[in-house]
Amino acid sequence: MKCKHIKVKFPDFLIGELEDISKKEIQEHVSTCFSCREELESLSEIWTKLGVLPQEQPSDSLRSRFYGMLDAYKQGLEQEKVKPRVHKLQGGWLTHWWPRQPAFQVTFSLALLLVGLTAGYLLNLNGKKVYEVASLRQEVQGMRQTLAISLLEQSSPTERLRGVGLSYRMEKPNKKIIQSLLDILDNDSNVNVRLAAVDALYLFHDNPTVKEGLIQSLSRQTSPLVQVSLIDLMVNMHERRAIESLKQLIQDEKFNPDVKNHAEQGIQQLTY
Amino acid sequence: MNSTTDNQLMEEVKEGKVERLAILFERHQVPLYNFFLRLTGNRGTSEDLVQDVFFRILKYRSTYRGESKFTIWMYQIARNAHIDHLRKRKEEIPLEEQWDEASSREPGPSESVEQLQDIVLLRQALAKLPLKKREVLVLSRFQNLKYKEIAELFDCHIGTVKAHVHRATKELGKIYFKLSGGMVS
Numbered sequence: 001m002k003c004k005h006i007k008v009k010f011p012d013f014l015i016g017e018l019e020d021i022s023k024k025e026i027q028e029h030v031s032t033c034f035s036c037r038e039e040l041e042s043l044s045e046i047w048t049k050l051g052v053l054p055q056e057q058p059s060d061s062l063r064s065r066f067y068g069m070l071d072a073y074k075q076g077l078e079q080e081k082v083k084p085r086v087h088k089l090q091g092g093w094l095t096h097w098w099p100r101q102p103a104f105q106v107t108f109s110l111a112l113l114l115v116g117l118t119a120g121y122l123l124n125l126n127g128k129k130v131y132e133v134a135s136l137r138q139e140v141q142g143m144r145q146t147l148a149i150s151l152l153e154q155s156s157p158t159e160r161l162r163g164v165g166l167s168y169r170m171e172k173p174n175k176k177i178i179q180s181l182l183d184i185l186d187n188d189s190n191v192n193v194r195l196a197a198v199d200a201l202y203l204f205h206d207n208p209t210v211k212e213g214l215i216q217s218l219s220r221q222t223s224p225l226v227q228v229s230l231i232d233l234m235v236n237m238h239e240r241r242a243i244e245s246l247k248q249l250i251q252d253e254k255f256n257p258d259v260k261n262h263a264e265q266g267i268q269q270l271t272y
Numbered sequence: 273m274n275s276t277t278d279n280q281l282m283e284e285v286k287e288g289k290v291e292r293l294a295i296l297f298e299r300h301q302v303p304l305y306n307f308f309l310r311l312t313g314n315r316g317t318s319e320d321l322v323q324d325v326f327f328r329i330l331k332y333r334s335t336y337r338g339e340s341k342f343t344i345w346m347y348q349i350a351r352n353a354h355i356d357h358l359r360k361r362k363e364e365i366p367l368e369e370q371w372d373e374a375s376s377r378e379p380g381p382s383e384s385v386e387q388l389q390d391i392v393l394l395r396q397a398l399a400k401l402p403l404k405k406r407e408v409l410v411l412s413r414f415q416n417l418k419y420k421e422i423a424e425l426f427d428c429h430i431g432t433v434k435a436h437v438h439r440a441t442k443e444l445g446k447i448y449f450k451l452s453g454g455m456v457s
Contacts, residue, residue, distance in 0.1 A: 007438070008431075008434070010438055011412075011419065011434040011435075011437045011438050012419075012434070014437070014441065015412065015419075039442070042442075042445050043438075043441050043442060043445065045445070046441055046444055046445035046448060047413065047441055049390065049394065049448075050394060050413050050414075052387055052390050052391055052394065053310070053391060053394055053395070053414075054391070055302065055306050056305070056306060056309060056315075057302065057305075058301060058302065058305040058315075058318070058319050058322065059315075059319065061319070062301065062305070062319045062322060062323065063301070065319075065323055066294075066297050066301070066322075066323060066326055067294070069323065069326070069327060069330075070290065070291065070293060070294060070297075070330075073290060073330050074290055074291065077288070077290065155320045155321075155323035155324040155327060156320055156324070156360075157316075157320070189316070189319065190316075
């Protein structure tokens with residue numbers, strides 16, 4: 001009975017948040033009760049021992065990813081601010097025409113639906129199918145781009161890989177996707193995601209921004225895998241402007257000797 | 273120098289000054305990272321989860337109610353992010369195996385070999401605890417949360433939290449004792 005009453009106080013004893021009276025009560029009890037003393041001692045021992053587990057520091061990429069996300073979010077908010085004005089205009093226009101009685105509202109909606117259906121039918125008759133298919137395709141393309149961008153900004157590497165994978169399938173990626181892929185190539189913490197970005201960007205290497213970004217990125221890469229695949233890409237693109245960057249890379253001490261060899265071969269292939 | 277409280281900052285973020293989240297990030301990223309590290313045993317995953325938490329804070333900022341402490345709300349989001357991560361992960365990698373990288377490294381200048389061995393054993397023991405017990409223990413021992421705050425976080429009675437801490441510590445002690453071959457220094 002007494003033991004149960006004492007043991008309840010053990011968790012507070014561990015964190016050192018116990019009033020003097022309770023502390024004294026525990027001390028008096030354990031001086032005579034062997035089993036409670038043994039339990040309190042083993043609890044305190046493991047509790048104290050946990051203190052050896054060190055506090056670790058996250059890598060710098062966590063901070064840069066956070067600020068990247070915050071900036072993107074702020075931009076998104078600012079773009080949204082422009083929209084509500086349009087809504088207000090539409091709201092005013094609609095309330096003016098919209099009937100107040102629910103019964104009229106239903107009739108009005110049905111009438112609108114009928115007008116829409118007839119218009120659709122007539123348009124169809126007029127042979128505008130081709131135009132509709134084209135606009136649908138454009139819409140799907142737009143949706144795919146939005147989805148890819150949102151995936152590229154995800155915190156999980158798997159989702160970002162999906163985003164890169166999706167951008168492969170685009171005929172004409174927009175500026176934002178290209179920029180996101182280049183950012184990933186420079187800043188992503190995961191090597192696999194960076195490698196996938198190299199492959200995706202190769203498909204769009206005709207784009208001048210991509211070409212410039214790829215050349216610039218060579219000196220910023222830390223992983224030999226990504227460096228090698230970038231060098232291969234320069235050779236495949238027959239990009240002579242890259243020779244200068246490759247020469248610099250060979251001079252730089254921080255690069256891996258294998259990568260330097262690869263760069264030398266690359267220069268030879270590009271010069272001849 | 274900067275004495276604005278977490279709750280005040282979060283109110284500002286809620287009102288649209290999202291850039292104020294940067295201060296909250298600087299204050300809490302390290303403890304939050306270590307919280308996830310002790311739950312998952314994986315450094316990369318823990319960084320991803322910290323990023324996820326701050327993204328969710330932005331996304332759900334309108335649902336923030338200033339009645340309780342900001343940290344309680346933050347850890348609520350952190351627990352959800354961790355549970356979602358466990359659900360998404362297809363192949364289960366046992367937690368004990370994730371620490372391999374740390375267990376094979378050389379001791380640092382301030383650590384003795386015994387201390388390093390202790391760290392490895394404690395991590396293994398912690399990994400063997402059931403998730404809820406591990407969470408309660410980590411929150412009370414390392415994250416400086418009061419029992420009352422943990423009770424609010426888990427939406428249960430403070431007595432239940434204390435009982436959990438008691439049982440978790442006892443169980444951890446037993447596992448540790450077993451792992452160290454029955455010889456506790």
